[in-house]
Amino acid sequence: MDEQPRLMHSHAGVGGMAGHPGLPQHMQESAGGGGADGDGRKQDIGDILQQIMTITDQSLDEAQARKHALNCHRMKPALFNVLCEIKEKTVLSIRGSQEEEPPDPQLMRLDNMLLAEGVSGPEKGGGSAAAAAAAAASGGGIGADNSTEHSDYRAKLSQIRQIYHTELEKYEQACNEFTTHVMNLLREQSRTRPISPKEIERMVGIIHRKFSSIQMQLKQSTCEAVMILRSRFLDARRKRRNFNKQATEILNEYFYSHLSNPYPSEEAKEELAKKCAITVAQVSNWFGNKRIRYKKNIGKFQEEANMYAARTAVTAANASSHGSQANSPSTPNSWSRGGTRTVPCHKPNLN
DNA sequence: GTCCATGATTCCAA
């Protein structure tokens, strides 16, 4: 703000406006057109500038009156344009190169994530899609429990979404109010100092950039909240549920009926996973745990092994006409890595 | 609260 009087003074000191390269045609004619009253007009402009320069030295009432007089002066629009032009060519041209900024990659990432998580953009499907994806990733096969978890996840996501939109709206409103205020202020000031519409536009841009940096912080914290929610939902250990009885029966049946080689093939795992309504990975985990725990404590599992062996024997007897065979319980020594395998197995016999 | 069972994870070797 202080620069205006100095700026104007420096240009005023260049011997009036006559012949100035930035001077519009009408000013050239009126200010430096030569002729009989040329000197008079120079004097006229000099007077105006002098009045502008001294306006700050006057009392408030005097200054108001002087301002009004200057605003009504016939030379005012032309002078205003010249000063704006001069200002444009000096101070503002320095900032010109910084105007076109590429879109912030971090902001783009945040926007994409918020869109993917269903926080920004259309609500339908977003949250539930994310919940479904999360459920699939967590491998929660026993579907009954998951519906409550999904609704819990959706409810929390919806809460985050609501807070995000409320805050965003607040920021936007504040930004608009502030922008309008500044624009009005600058328009008002443009009556007494050279502020071009372009400069006002530039100022609006600066304000918007400031507010968008605040918005970025909001987006960042929203993303963090979603990540925390998601990680909690996905953390399978927190959500561990025992398989249902039927699933455990099916797995045990397979394990003890293949005790000589309890390594289900990929197809068998898929079949078991389908039967038990769990994932293939869970089947693999179960067999891994079962093998190691059985081997560590055969005595403890003996009763269970006998029970399933008897059950399998009955099944085998019933199906004997089809030529199926039942495996009797055997020692785990035979299925150490590379041991004898009699049933289809994805793992090649290493010995 | 403690203990045990059990599903999941991690690290490592084959």
Next chain:
DNA sequence: TTGGAATCATGGAC
């Protein structure tokens, strides 16, 4: 890539 072994974390019975 798979499985063994150790470990973690949780559920459930007591």
